[in-house]
Amino acid sequence: MWAKLITGLVVVYLLVAVGLGVYWSAEPDVWDVPRVVEQDAAALGKQPAIGFATTSTLIRLGNVLLDKPGGYISNDIAPPGLWLDNIANWEFGVLVQIRDMSRALRKDIARSQSTSREDVDLARAEPQLHFDNNSFWFPSTESEYRRGIQYLEAYQVRLLDDDVTNAQFYARADNLRNWLADVETRLGSLSQKLSASVGKEQINVDLAGDSAAKQSTQSPQEMRLKTPFTQIDDVFYEARGASYALIHLMKAIEVDFKDILEKKNAMVSLRQIVRELESTQQSVGSPMILNGSGFGLFANHSLVMANYISRANAAIIDLRRLLEQG
Incomplete structure (x- = not known):
């Protein structure tokens, strides 16, 4: 009993x-x-x-x-x-x-x-x-x-x-640029981890552009980057959460920095960033995050998310350049 x-x-x-x-x-x-x-x-x-x-x-x-x-x-x-x-x-x-x-x-x-x-x-x-x-x-x-x-x-x-x-x-252009620089590094990191869901060979560019640069530990000239299988959905949902927050913060920035953005003719650039980020919030039509190969039979949700994140990040880079102009 x-x-x-x-x-x-x-x-x-x-x-x-x-x-x-x-x-x-x-x-x-x-x-x-x-x-x-x-x-x-x-x-x-x-x-x-x-x-x-x-x-x-x-x-x-x-x-x-x-x-x-x-x-x-x-x-x-x-x-x-x-x-x-x-x-x-x-x-x-x-x-x-x-x-x-x-x-x-x-x-x-x-x-x-x-x-x-x-x-x-x-x-x-x-x-x-x-x-x-x-x-x-x-x-x-x-x-x-x-x-x-x-x-x-x-x-x-x-x-x-x-x-x-x-x-x-x-609400100054330099303050907005500094925050956007932080956002840029965050999205860049997420984009790399999302893209590495299928694994890729990458040339080491850590010291590119500076002939006198050095690093503490020597790295191989080529390396294979791949997000562990158990972390693929973790990275995907972290990216969705970051994008969710940024959608709202960017819309708030549009209100508070309106004069600066209009003076720099950068309002359209900001709205394009929001548009790309909103694409990341589409409903997932699968009970699990699929990880098909780039050109394989099954979808790869991480690569789709990486595409939207990368495009938003590229738009942020363009916006920062606009804000740097007088």
């Missing part, structure tokens, strides 16, 4: 866990950034100031990460969260972009020059958001990230204050 009862409970638990797993694996929807920014400003009884869109979007991305169905699951120690490595990697992709933007705000965008004082709330928010993303308790990852979001909210409130010495957001 006890054996049947225990077996029944286990079966029920597994069925519930599988059902929850399917529900928790659904990626959050993309939202209308300008409309949500207006709503957030109205909730505070203010008109959006320069920088409000970026800060509001960064805060909302953090809340989506923590409050989506199932909450934050990267640090779960029991099923179904323990089984859901795809959405956990999606979370990490979003998290990296949140961290990069919080750092850009602290070191560049909220400072008038390199020797000026950094904003106190941003200085507290950045290390909180860089806390271990896999800590279950003492303290939990969620509690540390929520504290970081609270510091961002404090900065946001001061940003709307009429006191010019309280908080600032400098």
Whole structure:
């Protein structure tokens, strides 16, 4: 009798866990950034100031990460969260972009020059958001990230204050270029890992362009790069998460840096970046990430994702060049 009862409970638990797993694996929807920014400003009884869109979007991305169905699951120690490595990697992709933007705000965008004082709330928010993303308790990852979001909210409130010495957001071309440079390196790395899903021979170009350059450890002239089979879906969903976050951040940048982008005639370039990133969010029509050869019978989802990521990255490079022009 006890054996049947225990077996029944286990079966029920597994069925519930599988059902929850399917529900928790659904990626959050993309939202209308300008409309949500207006709503957030109205909730505070203010008109959006320069920088409000970026800060509001960064805060909302953090809340989506923590409050989506199932909450934050990267640090779960029991099923179904323990089984859901795809959405956990999606979370990490979003998290990296949140961290990069919080750092850009602290070191560049909220400072008038390199020797000026950094904003106190941003200085507290950045290390909180860089806390271990896999800590279950003492303290939990969620509690540390929520504290970081609270510091961002404090900065946001001061940003709307009429006191010019309280908080600032400098929408300058050099600040935007610096952040785009970080995005460029992130997407470049993801593109390489996605492209390596089928394996490829690559010539070592680490020191190309500088005849006097040296490196700490000698590398072979040619090497074969291949993403391990068990990591292919991990990289794919990390790229989807990063693209999801960047779609919203780019739309916020379009609002806050509007004058700069229009002056440089770069608004179309930014929108093209968003268009390429939006292509990465299409529904996957397969229950698993396929890894066919480049010209084989079956699809290779990683190569398709790499194509969109590479095109977005190329557009970012073009945008940075436009911003460098006088």
